[in-house]
Each structure stands twice: as structure tokens, then as C-alpha cells.
């Protein structure tokens with residue numbers, strides 16, 4: 001996903017007066033200092049009916065659940081989150097955009113207590129400059145297995161998409177890139193089974209059947225993962241969620257990653273061992289996915305239209 005740098009940000013109080021719109025939340029915010037914030041990454045796509053956000057309510061419900069799991073104090077319900085996110089997207093003027101709502105501590109308070117200050121909603125919208133290539137032209141990702149495992153559920157609620165947990169993803173990604181790979185599989189902390197990639201879920205195709213690590217292992221319940229499970233069943237594929245060992249990934253005919261930002265990405269190799277260049281199952285699912293997100297196929301319930309911006313009122317006559 002290629003993003004423009006001209007990000008549009010929308011704040012919806014409380015705490016908004018302490019936010020400098022040009023600089024965002026203050027450096028002294030606990031969310032900045034300690035990673036105590038929750039967020040979502042969502043995609044808006046140009047469709048024949050105008051811009052539409054993909055699985056908006058599912059993302060916002062996951063953010064509310066992340067906030068509940070952390071026990072942060074905030075004043076937002078689903079309708080207000082939906083209104084603000086749609087307004088930010090409409091105001092940005094983007095048809096193709098990457099939309100990031102997040103709940104942040106907006107006040108500079110030196111405390112890590114999550115109920116000390118109310119959390120404030122900010123929504124960033126990044127224009128997506130070039131659409132990703134269509135399958136089968138999508139380049140493959142070279143994966144390794146990371147020494148950095150997903151945090152244990154005894155250390156962190158595994159269903160929460162919180163800012164601080166991305167340090168472990170960053171460590172794994174950086175180590176993988178330093179070793180000449182693009183990304184890494186991270187293992188479940190306790191079982192040593194495959195959990196997910198650093199910012200994406202993982203799927204295998206073995207003997208024509210699709211499988212993905214079950215949510216019992218320590219992974220984010222990806223919304224793209226859920227969409228792929230549904231689209232694969234729509235295509236008549238046999239689909240299972242279960243425990244996945246690293247050896248099973250090596251044995252698969254096709255492997256691919258799923259996430260909102262990267263969408264569906266084929267895996268070219270794992271630790272230098274290549275997968276077949278032909279990816280018929282990936283190509284079929286990725287084609288169905290792109291047709292769905294861009295409004296050229298079914299599941300209209302997954303697309304929320306972005307209301308058009310109100311036109312600026314005409315300038316009135318000059319008052320004497």
C-alpha cells in the first residue's frame with residue numbers, strides 16, 4: 001500500500017483543547033510515553049457507488065473491545081465512533097484511503113494509570129496513492145521465523161489491538177529485514193506454534209484445502225482473516241482453523257498473508273525454501289477479495305458508503 005504524506009486528522013473531544021492540530025497529541029501523553037492507546041487500521045475503497053469503508057463496524061467494535069480489555073476511560077459508543085470516522089474520511093476527500101481511528105490519552109500526565117485521564121478519539125486518513133497490483137502480479141513475501149514470539153496472554157490480553165504491543169511486531173520485522181527477509185512469522189509464546197506474521201494473519205493451502213492458525217493460539221483476530229474465511233467458503237473451498245506447526249507451513253503448496261494494510265500477499269519462501277510460483281487458490285481468493293472491497297462483487301453488508309461532503313455554503317453578500 002503506497003500512502004501520500006498529506007494525512008488528514010480529525011479529533012473528537014474530550015481533551016481536544018490540549019491537542020495542537022498541527023502536532024497531534026502531546027509528547028507527555030501516556031499514550032506516547034507508554035504505548036497505552038488502542039487503534040484500528042481500516043481501508044476505504046473507491047467503488048462504483050462512491051467511496052465505501054470496508055467492514056467499518058467490525059473494526060470499530062474491535063477497537064471498543066480493545067478499550068474494554070485495557071479498561072481505559074472514554075465516552076464513545078459505536079454510533080459516535082462511526083460518525084466521526086465517516087466524517088474524517090469524507091472531509092479528507094479520499095476515495096482510496098487508509099483510515100486510522102485511535103483512542104489516546106490527550107493530556108500530558110505522568111501516570112500510567114489507564115483511568116487517570118479520559119481517552120480522546122483521533123482519526124487519521126491517509127490517501128492511498130497507487131492501488132496494489134492485481135493477482136497474479138502481486139510480488140511474493142520472503143518470510144523467516146522470528147525469535148520474537150507473540151506476547152503471552154498472561155502478559156497481555158491477546159485480543160487487544162493496542163499501540164504498545166506493536167513493539168514486539170517491530171522487533172520481529174526489524175530483525176527479519178536485517179537478516180535479508182521481508183517479514184517474519186511469530187510463534188505462540190507458550191505452544192511454539194505459528195501464530196501470525198508481524199502485522200498480518202497467515203493462511204496455508206495444503207492439498208487444495210485452506211487452513212489458518214486457530215484463535216486459541218496467540219494472534220489478532222484479523223478482520224481480513226475473517227473475510228477470507230467467508231470468501232473461501234463462498235468459492236466452495238474446504239476451510240479449517242486449527243493448530244499450525246512451522247513444519248506444516250514448509251509442507252504447504254501455497255502460503256499467504258492477510259491484513260487490512262497489505263490486503264492479501266502471497267509468500268514466496270520461508271527461510272529461503274521457495275513455494276511454487278503458481279498460486280491458483282491464492283489467485284482465486286485474492287481476486288474475489290479485491291472485487292468485494294471495490295464493490296464489484298457480493299457482501300454489500302461489508303461496505304459502508306462514505307457520505308459526500310456538504311458543499312461549502314456560498315459566500316454571502318458583503319456586510320457594510
Ligand code: PMP
Nearest residue numbers: 199200201220222223224259260
Ligand atoms: N495481526 C496483527 C499483529 C496485525 O497488526 C494485523 C493488522 N491489524 C493483523 C493481524 C491483521 O488484522 P486485520 O485483517 O484486521 O487488519
